Amino acid sequence: MDVVAQFFQSIPYDQLVIQTLNGIVTGMILALVASGLTLIFGIMDVVNFAHGELFMFGAYIGVIVLAATGSFWLALILATLVVAILGGALQIVTLRPLIGRDPLTTILATFGISLVLQNYALWQFGPVARKINEPITTHFNLFYLEYPWYRLLIALLSALIIGAFWLFLKYGKYGIWIRATTQDRVMAQAMGIPVPWVHTGVFAIGAAMAAASGVLFGPLVGVNHAMGLDWVLKAFIVVVVGGMGNLGGSIAAAIFISLLESYASIWMNPSQAVIVSFVVLILTLLFRPTGLFVPTPK
Numbered sequence: 001m002d003v004v005a006q007f008f009q010s011i012p013y014d015q016l017v018i019q020t021l022n023g024i025v026t027g028m029i030l031a032l033v034a035s036g037l038t039l040i041f042g043i044m045d046v047v048n049f050a051h052g053e054l055f056m057f058g059a060y061i062g063v064i065v066l067a068a069t070g071s072f073w074l075a076l077i078l079a080t081l082v083v084a085i086l087g088g089a090l091q092i093v094t095l096r097p098l099i100g101r102d103p104l105t106t107i108l109a110t111f112g113i114s115l116v117l118q119n120y121a122l123w124q125f126g127p128v129a130r131k132i133n134e135p136i137t138t139h140f141n142l143f144y145l146e147y148p149w150y151r152l153l154i155a156l157l158s159a160l161i162i163g164a165f166w167l168f169l170k171y172g173k174y175g176i177w178i179r180a181t182t183q184d185r186v187m188a189q190a191m192g193i194p195v196p197w198v199h200t201g202v203f204a205i206g207a208a209m210a211a212a213s214g215v216l217f218g219p220l221v222g223v224n225h226a227m228g229l230d231w232v233l234k235a236f237i238v239v240v241v242g243g244m245g246n247l248g249g250s251i252a253a254a255i256f257i258s259l260l261e262s263y264a265s266i267w268m269n270p271s272q273a274v275i276v277s278f279v280v281l282i283l284t285l286l287f288r289p290t291g292l293f294v295p296t297p298k
Helices: 002-009 011-043 051-069 072-098 103-125 149-171 173-183 185-190 195-220 227-242 247-264 274-285
Strands: 140-144 146-147
Touching: 002 247, 011 051, 011 140, 011 146, 011 149, 011 195, 011 227, 011 247, 051 072, 051 103, 051 146, 051 195, 051 227, 072 103, 072 195, 140 274, 146 149, 149 173, 149 195, 173 185, 173 195, 185 195, 227 274, 247 274
Parallel strands: none
Antiparallel strands: 140 146
């Protein structure tokens, strides 16, 4: 116990607070991305490898709308709507005909969509990163840093979007249809629920959440054709650690993994701190393959 106490006392308090804040902010964005991914898997049993490209397309549409209108909030809304429509169209054209086939076919289909969207973005926008300007540029003093208010804003907005989605699932008519389809697809269809259109709506909602994440996170990083790759990889880790199809578990896992990476970056290079998430993934698969945040049945 004394060794553990000395270990934590050796950590600079100011760095601990800053990294905790960074971890929560990144975790909320990651939770928003992973929520759409886990929703699609939970309802459709589809591992969507194109989710990162929908994240990227949302950011690019945000760049275009922001350049045309000068309004970040309009860019956020339009990017979310456009990518939701794109996601629904992709589901109808490429995934709906594959329902009932071997899961490998949907994996290959979404992987193909990912490559097409990524190369289209490279052809259309080029390899040079674009920039989304922050709607709020003010800072507040946090120890030796001037911490941007925008980082706190995106954490709050991500929490509000996830909260609104949870309320929609719990109380909305279409949310009830989605939950019914999750529990028993055949029974839901027998009760008159249009399951194919529920699948389309779910894919569109997942795409919209990815697009909103891309616009919100765009001001913190450069927008480029490959930006979705890192995020979809982390989102898959979150979905596995949180429990496949478990929305609450994915949110908890996103914050947990982001905090671990933030704390690890105190002692190592941030690019090396990513290893922590893979260690958590391996340990989860070895000792708790159902997910760390899935309740144990009594």
